[in-house]
Amino acid sequence: MFVRKLTVNGFRNLHPTQFEPCEGVNILAGNNAQGKTNLLEACWLFTGARSFRGAKDREMVAFGEQCAKLALDFTANGRNQRADIRIEQRRSVTLNGVKLPSAARLAGTFCGVVFSPSHLSLIKDGPEGRRRFVDSAYCQLHPAYVGTLAEHAKILTQRNAFLRQASEQRTTYAEKMLSLWDHSLAVASARLTAARCRYIQKLQPLAAKIYDGLSGGREQLTLEWESVAYKEDASSAQIAANWANTFAAARAADLAAGFSTQGAHREDMIIRLDGVPARVYGSQGQQRSAVLALKLAEATLLQEISGEQPVAFLDDVMSELDVSRQDYILNHIEGWQVFITCCEPTAALRMNAGKVFEINGGRIVNIG
Template sequence: MYLRELHLTRFRNYQNCLIEFETQKTILLGNNAQGKSNLLEAVELLATLKSHRTSKDQDLVFQKAEVGQIKAIVKRLYSETELTLTLRQKGRRTVAVNHESLRRQIDFLGRLNAVEFSSLDLDLVRGSPEKRRHWIDALLIQIEPVYAYILQEYNKVLRQRNALLKTIRKSLDEGEVNSEESTWEQLALWDSQLAANGSRVMRRRARVMARLAPIAQQWHRKISKETEQLNIEYAPNVNWLEDNPQVVQQAILDRIKLRKVAEENLGTTVVGPHRDEVEFTINETPARSYGSSGQQRTLVLALKLAELELIETVVGEPPLLLLDDVLAELDLDRQNQLLSAIADRFQTLITTTHLSSFDQQWVKSSQILTIDNGTINKK
């Protein structure tokens, strides 16, 4: 797939900016805080409807403007599509495909696929389990857009169940040991829904990790020159032996019974995919605790290259690659591994503060755009 055109209107620090991409590789050159990352963020939003930098649409709209918009023309193997995402300071965002508004945002997903790699991605290794869960979920949404709906439904159930558990805890704190029977019946209903929706989430996470892990291991061996062995383990909050809806649901329900007292005392749900983890080990040593900075960068690079390959395999076209000032974070050897892997296989948008990091052949074959306070010019 190929991003042919990107039009930003009152988005972040861009008042009105139209970019036509002319080559497979585009270098976005400029000092810090000029808007380079904002441009990549716009592409990320079109691909996932999420930003890794903010969860508030108000942050995305230019200064005091009421409405901001991201518009793109995406060329795929058999079609060309115009995508429009409209953001508002107040009110709900809207999406459109070829000027036709979509009632469900989920129908917008999958029109553009992109993998972003930034210095913040070291949090995949160093950060909390929530960072790794978010990473799995973002990947799943790209290769199976319906997963966005599945995850949304699970989170709805989780919020409702947590609200009820808080009510139960309050009753226990006030000495009302024998709460109304209807309360416990209601909790049993939420238990059942949590198990059903949680099963859908967990089974998909397990499947995608089973596909991604061997690809990442292969890249990791190549980058580390066969000196290190990466192991990736999906560690669900609930264990099961068979990828079967009923089996997984029952495993969740059994675990809920075991943790019943803890949940009542804490007033929150402690069983389910919102407590899942992904464990990375290098040469059988936990990468999060003991991996060096270089090892952690190698691991993240291997994961990103594996994402690219997996998405290409599933959707049948190479996704876009968004590189946010990562060359400065990588040593020369890792830079060369990354640039060699990209070649002309993936359309790549890469931000940098200077061109000296790039091989001259790479520079000559790239479109270079300079960015200065939301204004873009060809170099």
């Protein structure tokens, strides 16, 4: 899968232009605030996802303009395709001339993976982001998992609503009422736990291999899904039984707290480097490398299943990485189309092949 041409009009600070990258590594170099991330963002929108910066649609329309128009000529499944995005208050999209009901419907047609400095929160912040990473990656592989997540969220919300107003009721009565929810919550939680563990088992060897390459074989990355209900090789039925026991034991604590203190909504992915948690002990470069390894492993898994190589968008990935880690990125993401932004184009000189663009005040110039 690769971008052949991006046509931009009225998008952020970018001047109206046609941008034609190569099929390999593309370096987007320039000083701060010139439009490098804006250019990645414009391409990224064609994955159907929202902006990786969390921007609202209308914020992407250039100041003083009514609308932004983007067009992407790309090749997927060996076929040349074209998608058009028009952004006013919201996005409207056509694919090969046919209007789609929503921008999200582009998902699966043009596939990409993005790394941006904000993704470092995957290591640095709390477990919610790590659960979201695993859940959304699993949704890409198994779309039905969206419904599994929604079902779990619905039951949990009902149980929590009961717990909030149960404090006035007699404890024995309240505990009996809770037991009614616990069976369905245990089954729904087990589906989440089993899916997440399966995903981590697939992701782990790929992420470990990429991290091994990044660190020149000096450090080892391991992933573990931390769940009170999961022991190695447990079946879904065993996990559900474990959850049921856990919920039963936690009823008194849940009533005292007024919410569910145990469940799949408290699980976490533990990322370790040489056996110790990256969140606590990892250096800046190690944390950046670990996030990158997770993101590239996610894309590799997607590629194994869909048979198509996604496009990699790497925003400001080079800073804080030493030369050997930079070289690994430049030379070892073979066969993928890659876009890398950086302030210093010197890294590009060590690159095997590709194009270098300079972004200056929203203008894109091919410099090599």
